[in-house]
Amino acid sequence: MRLSTRGHYGLKAMFYLATRYGAGPIPLKNVAEMQNISEHYLEQLIAILRKAQLVKSVRGAQGGYILARSPEEIRVGEIIRVLEGPIAPVECVSELKTAECDQADFCITRTVWERVRDSIVQVLDSISLADMCRDKEKNQQGKE
Amino acid sequence: MRLSTRGHYGLKAMFYLATRYGAGPIPLKNVAEMQNISEHYLEQLIAILRKAQLVKSVRGAQGGYILARSPEEIRVGEIIRVLEGPIAPVECVSELKTAECDQADFCITRTVWERVRDSIVQVLDSISLADMCRDKEKNQQGKE
DNA sequence: CCAATCCATACTGTTTTAGTCGGGATTAAA
DNA sequence: TTTAATCCCGACTAAAACAGTATGGATTGG
Numbered sequence: 515m516r517l518s519t520r521g522h523y524g525l526k527a528m529f530y531l532a533t534r535y536g537a538g539p540i541p542l543k544n545v546a547e548m549q550n551i552s553e554h555y556l557e558q559l560i561a562i563l564r565k566a567q568l569v570k571s572v573r574g575a576q577g578g579y580i581l582a583r584s585p586e587e588i589r590v591g592e593i594i595r596v597l598e599g600p601i602a603p604v605e606c607v608s609e610l611k612t613a614e615c616d617q618a619d620f621c622i623t624r625t626v627w628e629r630v631r632d633s634i635v636q637v638l639d640s641i642s643l644a645d646m647c648r649d650k651e652k653n654q655q656g657k658e
Numbered sequence: 659m660r661l662s663t664r665g666h667y668g669l670k671a672m673f674y675l676a677t678r679y680g681a682g683p684i685p686l687k688n689v690a691e692m693q694n695i696s697e698h699y700l701e702q703l704i705a706i707l708r709k710a711q712l713v714k715s716v717r718g719a720q721g722g723y724i725l726a727r728s729p730e731e732i733r734v735g736e737i738i739r740v741l742e743g744p745i746a747p748v749e750c751v752s753e754l755k756t757a758e759c760d761q762a763d764f765c766i767t768r769t770v771w772e773r774v775r776d777s778i779v780q781v782l783d784s785i786s787l788a789d790m791c792r793d794k795e796k797n798q799q800g801k802e
Numbered sequence: 803c804c805a806a807t808c809c810a811t812a813c814t815g816t817t818t819t820a821g822t823c824g825g826g827a828t829t830a831a832a
Numbered sequence: 833t834t835t836a837a838t839c840c841c842g843a844c845t846a847a848a849a850c851a852g853t854a855t856g857g858a859t860t861g862g
Contacts, residue, residue: 515659515665515743515745515746515747515778516659516746516747516748516749517659517747517748517771518849518850518851519852520850521659521732522767523845525767525770526767529767531680539807541807542807543806543807543818544679552853554852554853554854555851555852557717557809557810560808561809561810564809567744570810571807571809572808573805573807573808573809573859574808574858574861574862575804575806575807575859575861575862576806576860576862577806577859577861578807594659594856599659601659602659602660603659603660603661604661604666612830620797622673622793622797623666623669623670623790625793626669626734626781626782627661633777633780634774634777636659637770637773637774637777638774641770641773646766646767649766649769650766650815652704653764661821662818662819664819683838685837687837696820696821696822698821698823699821699822699824701839701840701841702820702841704839708839713840715840716829716838717827717828717829717834717838717839718827718828718829718837718838718839719829719830719835719837719838720829720830720831720836720837720838721829721830721837721839722838722839723839
C-alpha cells in the first residue's frame with residue numbers, strides 16, 4: 515500500500531517550487547539539495563511534470579523551473595496522478611477504465627476498494643500547494 | 659499507489675470464508691475456484707493469515723479453512739495489515755515506527771501523507787467481513 | 803566563449819511480484 | 833489398511849518495477 519518515491523519526491527519538489535513562487539526560475543540543483551534527492555533522478559521526474567505542463571522550464575544559465583500555474587491552482591492529486599498514474603488501490607477500481615473485471619457486479623470486495631479510492635482522492639484533491647505553503651508558515655510561526 | 663495482489667486476493671478469500679461461516683471447513687480449492695486465484699499461490703497467502711490467527715485450518719480429507727473469529731469481529735484493515743504490512747502511503751508515515759525522517763518537523767509533505775493514511779485507515783477499519791456479507795445479501799435481493 | 807543549466811537516452815543492480823514446482827504430513831472414509 | 837483429499841513447507845523463477853547512474857548534447861546569460 516505504497517506510493518513509489520516518484521510521487522513522494524515529486525510532491526516535495528513541487529512544494530519547494532511553490533514556496534519560491536514568484537522568485538523566478540529555480541535551478542533543479544537547489545530543489546534536489548533542499549529536499550535531499552538525487553539530482554539526476556529528480557531530473558527524470560521533473561521531465562514528467564514538465565510534459566504534463568505542471569512546471570515550465572527556462573533553459574540556459576540562470577535557468578530553472580517555475581510552476582506553470584499559481585500554487586493556489588495546483589492540487590496535490592494532480593501531481594500524484596501525473597507521476598503515479600490514476601489513483602487505484604487495486605487495478606479493477608482505477609479512476610479510469612472501469613469494469614474489465616469479470617465479476618464487476620457481484621464483487622463485494624470491489625466496493626471496499628472503491629471506498630478506499632474515493633477517500634484518498636478526496637484528501638489529495640482537497641489540498642493545493644498554496645494550502646501546504648500556509649501550513650508551513652503556521653508551523654514556522656510556532657517555532658520563533 | 660497500489661495494493662499488491664496479496665491484499666486483493668487475501669480479502670477475497672477471507673470474504674468467501676465469511677460467506678460460508680458456520681458451514682464447517684472450506685477447502686482452499688473451492689476458495690481458489692470461486693475467486694479465480696491460483697490455488698498454490700493462495701496457499702502461501704493463507705499461510706500468512708493462519709500464522710496471524712485470522713483463520714484456522716483443519717487438516718486431512720474433508721479439511722479446509724475456517725475464520726478464526728466471527729465475521730463481525732474481523733475488520734478489513736486487519737487483513738490488509740497482515741498481508742501488506744502497516745498502512746503507509748510513504749515509508750516515513752508508517753503506522754508503526756514514526757520519525758526516522760530527518761526533517762520530521764519541517765516536512766509539510768509529510769502531513770499530506772498522514773492525512774491520506776488516516777483516511778485509508780478510517781475506511782478499512784470501519785468495514786467488517788460481516789458488513790461485506792450484508793452488502794452481498796442486499797445486492798442479491800435486488801437481482802431476484 | 804564558457805559555465806550553468808536543462809534535455810534525452812541508455813544502462814544497471816536490487817527488490818518485489820506473482821507465481822510454479824515438488825514433495826511431505828495428516829486424516830476421513832472406503 | 834489403503835486411498836484420496838486436504839493442508840504444509842521450502843525452493844525456485846521469470847518478469848516487472850524501482851531507484852537510481854552514466855554520458856553526452858542543447859541552450860543561453862554574462
